[in-house]
Amino acid sequence: MNITVRVWRQAGPDEPGKMVSYDVPDVDEHMSFLEMLDVLNERLTTRGEDPIAFDSDCREGICGTCGVVINGVAHGPQQTTTCQLHMRSFSDGDVLDIEPWRADPFPVLKDLVVDRSAFDRIIASGGFISAPTGSAPDAHAAPVAKADADHAFDAATCIGCGACVAACPTGSAMLFTAAKVTHLGLLPQGQPERKARVVEMVATHDEEGFGGCTNIGECAAVCPKGIPLETISRLNRDLLGALIRPHT
Amino acid sequence: MAVSGLIMIGYLLAHMYGNLKVFAGQQAFDDYAHHLRTIGEPILPYGGALWVIRIVLLVAIIAHIYSAVVLWRRDRHARGGTSRYDSPKARRGVQRSYASFTLRWGGIVIVLFVIYHLLHLTWHVVTPGGPASSPYQRVVNGFEVWWLVAVYTISLLAIGLHLRHGVWSALTTLGAHTSAAARRRLNILAYVVAIAITVGFLLVPFSILFGVVN
Structure with a gap:
């Protein structure tokens, strides 16, 4: 499946941020959401661009490290952690808005990483x-x-x-x-x-x-x-x- | 917020019960209006009980508005500004009720309405439909005017929505929400109170507008 992501890019805590669009072709529906971001990051790195910063650790839904707002909903459309969300929850051609947690006590450190x-x-x-x-x-x-x-x-x-x-x-x-x-x-x-x-x-x-x-x-x-x-x-x-x- | 809100709900239920006396006829309604001033005599002076109620209500209203303003300022800051997420999707949240969106603007509508309502039926500064010496006649004169009924209807819908979320939220804040079953009961109770107060208050103006009471 081919999708487009709009991701919040912010270079540092005091830098201004903005949504940036990336096309992500050839996404496997069995990929987890974070694996899709990994693939995108590999491609960005190969092109010499700065990869998207996001938090993750166990990737099995028990540590609480990952978490982004997908299409305006925390952790996206399934009631689970972002790492346990799979691309089969989305459809070919979808545009996914990916943003960091927004709250004053959670300042953005970089891109999708916040200080909790x-x-x-x-x-x-x-x-x-x-x-x-x-x-x-x-x-x-x-x-x-x-x-x-x-x-x-x-x-x-x-x-x-x-x-x-x-x-x-x-x-x-x-x-x-x-x-x-x-x-x-x-x-x-x-x-x-x-x-x-x-x-x-x-x-x-x-x-x-x-x-x-x-x-x-x-x-x-x-x-x-x-x-x-x-x-x-x-x-x-x-x-x-x-x-x-x-x-x- | 919770305690002051519940005090005002108690007042609204008593006020609504009094209004429904309109259906018992002019004498019953006027006697009731007069009786409100003589409750507690001779221990209390003429109008004393009414003043006690007014002071309690005024304290509740001030506490409610003060808490709302303090919380609003805190919340606006906490959630990171007014334009929180860039995504236009899921603007209405995952499961939240429509009523929960109306609390602040609805609250302002209610404040404006209460001011108008006092000018109209308490202080008689505005007298749509013409002034009268009998409380019953003042009510009937007023609600024969269609736009006044419209104003009261919009305001009572705002109150209904306010109560739909407010009753549930107040009881939850006070610790009554102890299980999923309690959540269902509290939500049903909130609907019942909201609908009873909205319909109960609107019965009188609509009955007058359509000539059932005159």
């Missing part, structure tokens, strides 16, 4: 448990209800790709923040720091410049891990509890 270290700072402000180290405790030492374990696991699958922010009309990172608050807040190990965690993480989220959640749901609709929207309401519940009764 704001996420690291949100996690560092409370997305962990302070546990004494040593040998692993017995698996049955702290019983966890099956439903709680399932919900915690659903939330724990967040890979921090940032698609929720890229899709959110208000540039909010609430789904990401809520996933960690939910993951730890449902488990016994997360209880001692539960209230401080939600308050600190939401404060850092706001300081980093992310927007407020308006419950529109675009985040959950593009999340490659299917983190459910109610995760955010769980965070709200924890936050209200922590603000009303901070010390109990």
Whole structure:
């Protein structure tokens, strides 16, 4: 199949950027989206042009490194990571618009690469448990209800790709923040720091410049891990509890 | 946003119930309008309860608008400017409701409407259809004018859309959205409240316009 891509090209963080069109002939429908970009980059390099910079690592949908906005949708038409998207999702002759995540706390470094270290700072402000180290405790030492374990696991699958922010009309990172608050807040190990965690993480989220959640749901609709929207309401519940009764 | 919004919804439901007294006739409606001023007497002075309601509402409105402006400024910055993605595709998102697009402009329409509505039926500064001493007569005179009914209809549609997203969003913000089943229930509730308030308020002007009430 032959396609055309319109890609955001930006030489550096402070350089102006613009959309540039490239024809990509002979694309195999079984290629992943990133393999198609690899092929295009090989051709660009051969021609002596600067290849398109994009992030990727595991290429099996579990690391959260890749992610671009394809035709206005974060990670493109399938609800999966960009690396797990295949060219068979598109048709011969398609024009694909490829852009980086857009949000003020995610500055573009080059082309399709953005700086997502704001996420690291949100996690560092409370997305962990302070546990004494040593040998692993017995698996049955702290019983966890099956439903709680399932919900915690659903939330724990967040890979921090940032698609929720890229899709959110208000540039909010609430789904990401809520996933960690939910993951730890449902488990016994997360209880001692539960209230401080939600308050600190939401404060850092706001300081980093992310927007407020308006419950529109675009985040959950593009999340490659299917983190459910109610995760955010769980965070709200924890936050209200922590603000009303901070010390109990 | 959530708490102030819910306070205003409570007021709207009470206001709508009062409006429907028009169907009980002029005496019932005028008695109701007068009774609003004598509620709580003699503990409260004449019109006291009404003033309490007005102050609570005013605080809610100011809090709601203030929060909206603060959030709007933050969000505009957070999402990286107004022209976010160059691609003209998927401008309407993946799954978002039409109502969620109308909150800000709809909110401005609602503010303008509330100002006009106060000038019309609270302060009697504007009197389309002619002034009258009876509240019932003022309502009937006004809504016999077709363009006034049109203005109220557009405004109530804006309120309906505002409530469709607002009810759902407020309850979610307060933590009621606990599961996929709860999401369905909250969305149904939002539709029911939005439709009840829109239709409930529009019944009166349309009944007057078409001569059911005169």
